[in-house]
Amino acid sequence: MTAVTQIPEWEAAGLRREEYERVCALLGRRPNPTELRMFGVMWSEHCAYKHSRPYLKRLPTAGPGVLRGPGENAGVVEVAPGLAAALKVESHNHPSAVDPFHGAATGVGGILRDVLSMGARPVALLDSLRFGPPEDPQSRRLREGVVAGISHYGNSVGVPVVGGEVLYEDCYRANPLVNVACVGLLPSSRVFGSAAAGPGNSVVYAGARTGRDGIGGAAFASEQLEETSAESDRGAVQIGDPFAGKLLIEATLEALQTGAVVALQDMGAAGITCAAAEMSARGRTGMVLYLDRVPRRERGMTPAEVLLSESQERMLLVVQRGREEEVLRAYRRWGLHAEVVGQVTAEPVLRAYDGDALVVELPPSALTDAPTYRVPEQEPQARRALRDADLSGLPKPDPAQALLSLLRSPSVVSKRPIYTQYDHMVQLRTVVPPGADAAVLRLLEAPPRGIALSVDGNGRISYLDPWAGGAAAVCEATLNVACVGARPVAVTDGLNLGNPERPEVAWELAGVVDGIADACRALGVPVVGGNVSLYNESEHGAVYPTPVVACLGVMEDVTRALSTGFGAAGDVVALVGSDRVSLGGSEYLRTLHGKVAGAPVRPDLGLHRRLLDVLVRAAEEGLVRSAHDLSEGGLAVALAEACVAGGIGARCTLSPELFGIQTDLSLFGEGPSRVLVSVPPERYEAFAALCARAGVPLRLLGYVGGDQLHLRLPDAEVAVPVVELRSAWEAYR
Numbered sequence: 001m002t003a004v005t006q007i008p009e010w011e012a013a014g015l016r017r018e019e020y021e022r023v024c025a026l027l028g029r030r031p032n033p034t035e036l037r038m039f040g041v042m043w044s045e046h047c048a049y050k051h052s053r054p055y056l057k058r059l060p061t062a063g064p065g066v067l068r069g070p071g072e073n074a075g076v077v078e079v080a081p082g083l084a085a086a087l088k089v090e091s092h093n094h095p096s097a098v099d100p101f102h103g104a105a106t107g108v109g110g111i112l113r114d115v116l117s118m119g120a121r122p123v124a125l126l127d128s129l130r131f132g133p134p135e136d137p138q139s140r141r142l143r144e145g146v147v148a149g150i151s152h153y154g155n156s157v158g159v160p161v162v163g164g165e166v167l168y169e170d171c172y173r174a175n176p177l178v179n180v181a182c183v184g185l186l187p188s189s190r191v192f193g194s195a196a197a198g199p200g201n202s203v204v205y206a207g208a209r210t211g212r213d214g215i216g217g218a219a220f221a222s223e224q225l226e227e228t229s230a231e232s233d234r235g236a237v238q239i240g241d242p243f244a245g246k247l248l249i250e251a252t253l254e255a256l257q258t259g260a261v262v263a264l265q266d267m268g269a270a271g272i273t274c275a276a277a278e279m280s281a282r283g284r285t286g287m288v289l290y291l292d293r294v295p296r297r298e299r300g301m302t303p304a305e306v307l308l309s310e311s312q313e314r315m316l317l318v319v320q321r322g323r324e325e326e327v328l329r330a331y332r333r334w335g336l337h338a339e340v341v342g343q344v345t346a347e348p349v350l351r352a353y354d355g356d357a358l359v360v361e362l363p364p365s366a367l368t369d370a371p372t373y374r375v376p377e378q379e380p381q382a383r384r385a386l387r388d389a390d391l392s393g394l395p396k397p398d399p400a401q402a403l404l405s406l407l408r409s410p411s412v413v414s415k416r417p418i419y420t421q422y423d424h425m426v427q428l429r430t431v432v433p434p435g436a437d438a439a440v441l442r443l444l445e446a447p448p449r450g451i452a453l454s455v456d457g458n459g460r461i462s463y464l465d466p467w468a469g470g471a472a473a474v475c476e477a478t479l480n481v482a483c484v485g486a487r488p489v490a491v492t493d494g495l496n497l498g499n500p501e502r503p504e505v506a507w508e509l510a511g512v513v514d515g516i517a518d519a520c521r522a523l524g525v526p527v528v529g530g531n532v533s534l535y536n537e538s539e540h541g542a543v544y545p546t547p548v549v550a551c552l553g554v555m556e557d558v559t560r561a562l563s564t565g566f567g568a569a570g571d572v573v574a575l576v577g578s579d580r581v582s583l584g585g586s587e588y589l590r591t592l593h594g595k596v597a598g599a600p601v602r603p604d605l606g607l608h609r610r611l612l613d614v615l616v617r618a619a620e621e622g623l624v625r626s627a628h629d630l631s632e633g634g635l636a637v638a639l640a641e642a643c644v645a646g647g648i649g650a651r652c653t654l655s656p657e658l659f660g661i662q663t664d665l666s667l668f669g670e671g672p673s674r675v676l677v678s679v680p681p682e683r684y685e686a687f688a689a690l691c692a693r694a695g696v697p698l699r700l701l702g703y704v705g706g707d708q709l710h711l712r713l714p715d716a717e718v719a720v721p722v723v724e725l726r727s728a729w730e731a732y733r
């Protein structure tokens with residue numbers, strides 16, 4: 001007879017043996033089963049950041065206008081006198097792999113509530129998505145489900161999805177990445193927080209009823225995906241209700257207007273447990289909770305299920321004693337449940353009762369102060385060999401055919417079939433819609449000022465050189481914002497990596513964080529919040545280390561927003577910024593030669609800062625008509641995209657003195673801090689003088705005009721009609 005192996009209770013809860021012993025030491029006793037499950041979720045990687053916290057301390061978080069930095073539900077930055085923006089990016093990778101529609105939809109709902117928790121009305125969403133090859137049926141199913149989930153929630157809740165990016169690599173085949181960013185607006189003088197205060201004040205539950213969906217979701221997001229995850233972990237995925245989400249936004253904003261709310265927090269990962277523990281720990285107070293008062297939609301729920309449920313559309317608030325009815329009335333008027341479920345206590349102890357039975361009694365700080373771990377960082381020898389690979393002997397395809405192949409490649413091709421599923425005009429703020437380098441929204445509260453938003457990242461570069469990938473993500477996001485004429489003021493980052501217990505992933509994590517930190521410090525752009533998602537791997541391997549950076553920019557006059565496409569025949573076409581390019585990690589190398597190798601160009605951060613300033617000043621002074629960041633596909637793809645966007649051709653010469661004689665490197669090489677601009681002829685001299693004063697290189701390429709893109713090279717000429725470029729670029733799969 002086969003003996004049944006008994007799993008230790010701490011292992012069943014997701015803890016290590018030494019962590020269990022630490023819990024016992026903190027409590028001075030063994031935790032009961034409910035408390036143990038609370039520790040298992042709160043000490044999971046998803047909630048505790050056990051492997052990333054030491055690295056995140058390296059990020060610069062302070063700067064002019066920053067009203068709230070990391071540590072709250074979202075960062076807050078002043079964008080106009082008396083007006084602030086709250087911003088945050090979150091991932092929902094594991095849930096989207098298991099149930100793409102609901103995983104993505106609840107990712108949108110969660111990020112909306114994070115911004116709402118600061119007292120802000122959400123006004124814009126952006127998404128950063130990664131999938132396997134689109135010809136793979138499983139990858140197509142995941143993409144279609146994720147896009148449908150985002151559009152369902154965003155469209156229904158009435159918050160526009162104004163921008164984003166979609167990239168494809170083999171490594172994301174079983175583990176897609178779904179990062180969603182949100183921006184909200186609020187008065188600078190009325191920024192809320194989550195720190196509980198005022199012993200005797202009431203704890204109010206508001207929103208939808210609690211069910212059994214999402215129990216264990218935080219722990220599930222801290223584990224490697226298995227072949228059976230789609231079935232076995234489906235119960236850990238929450239089910240969202242965007243219409244309840246819309247009601248929750250309106251009711252919460254109304255409740256905040258009463259002046260009776262002291263603090264509030266979304267009940268996201270780990271549900272009531274996380275909200276109560278974090279609010280108490282931040283305020284150095286305690287709470288007593290009466291679980292039988294929690295509105296439920298299922299019978300027979302245990303105390304642990306009530307405490308750990310991640311049912312959506314719920315908030316926990318601290319309300320001034322004696323003013324509870326004002327807040328309850330606001331929620332009930334919108335058809336939502338609202339109940340007083342506890343009180344704030346002076347003693348820093350979190351207690352929970354189920355009827356008369358005390359089921360939880362522990363310091364909230366014990367739940368929030370999980371141990372941290374440092375894994376020895378080690379670069380894999382195979383990675384170094386890839387980066388040192390000799391790329392000089394590559395076959396040279398026909399330049400015109402190579403350009404068309406790149407325009408058809410999944411990561412370059414138009415994403416219009418995706419973003420047209422999103423409502424980007426609701427709320428009537430959108431000035432520059434999806435499809436440009438950055439979205440632009442008008443600030444109705446402070447006309448003619450506006451904000452610009454972009455989200456960017458390149459896992460392939462980070463795989464070859466983590467520092468370069470982290471820095472490049474910051475550079476591209478800030479440059480995209482500057483390309484529409486906005487000055488970058490803050491970023492929020494999402495870090496997506498594999499198992500942090502492996503030395504190579506620790507090396508990747510350290511590198512991308514240092515790259516982001518160095519870039520933000522050099523550019524004077526603070527990191528005001530973010531998200532870390534680890535264990536993004538399956539039996540097929542880990543995803544590329546994928547830092548995603550969302551940037552917020554401010555522009556003085558939205559009517560001066562620059563376009564991406566060429567706008568007028570006769571305009572001068574020029575390349576401004578860095579001269580350094582490489583085929584390392586490029587889209588050309590991946591698409592045309594099937595290789596991921598070579599050394600990506602590391603950004604010159606001083607030059608990048610000067611380039612940002614030149615672009616913003618040029619837009620404000622009306623010196624340029626269009627600006628387009630060079631990214632995937634390099635100069636040739638940027639020229640083609642500008643022609644397609646403007647519906648007009650261009651004639652350009654790539655002289656060997658400026659671009660060398662290697663055609664593929666000149667056309668398709670990639671590097672940071674490079675922008676294609678078109679300038680009215682009468683303004684070119686002033687623009688050139690501006691670049692010269694700033695020490696930013698400027699290269700004259702040619703002129704806008706005609707119906708084809710004509711490129712003269714040292715050893716060839718390329719001439720492709722704009723209609724043919726458009727046909728290739730719109731060949732969406």
